[in-house]
Amino acid sequence: MRHARIEDADEIARVRAESWRAAYRGIVPDDYLDAIDVSEWAQRQRRNIESQSAGIVSLVADDGDLIVGWVALGPNWMTDLPYAGELCAIYLRPSHWRRGIGKHLMTAAAQSLIERGVNSMILRVLTENRPARRYCESLGDSLVSEHTYTIGGVSLPEIAYGWPDLPDLTARAGVSE
């Protein structure tokens, strides 16, 4: 687990696109998934890593030279929810799902927020993304609100899960960065 570097941007964009196409097929419109422009995502990623825009920090999990997972964390902008931080994104290569890497990445993200003085966070998940919801629930959060999120012109129901006590999450996960 380490901080993302600018030269990771292409690989992170590929991991994210692979993960979207595998996890969101049947949830997000096929046209949108098939049209994902990985190089455009990589450019955006490069800008974000460079500027840490909006206080967002990226961490990656690697397996030798291969990046296998990416997580982004930052402030929570949903001001109606009393949680200071947000796990903005967490995406793993489908070939590396269900090996404990997601749990490890979430714990590293929580640790990174704690180091910034942020002790609570939310994670927004599409309601139909049932494996990701089970993942959140396994890490001891609770559902805090429901919204919609528009992707590819379609409004999709979304759930925000919340962890009010990140030191407790890291202690229970028993993993540190």
Ligand SMILES: CC(C)(COP(=O)(O)OP(=O)(O)OC[C@H]1O[C@@H](n2cnc3c(N)ncnc32)[C@H](O)[C@@H]1OP(=O)(O)O)[C@@H](O)C(=O)NCCC(=O)NCCS
């Ligand atoms: C969701 C995701 C980040 C989870 O990471 P992961 O490395 O696969 O999950 P872990 O191996 O750390 O799993 C931890 C626990 O979560 C639960 N879990 C994870 N995936 C699950 C699944 N597909 N079905 C049921 N439970 C699951 C289990 O309780 C698991 O513990 P166990 O394996 O000891 O039973 C990863 O699968 C992924 O990238 N999915 C696609 C993208 C996505 O949906 N991102 C979240 C949207 S914001």
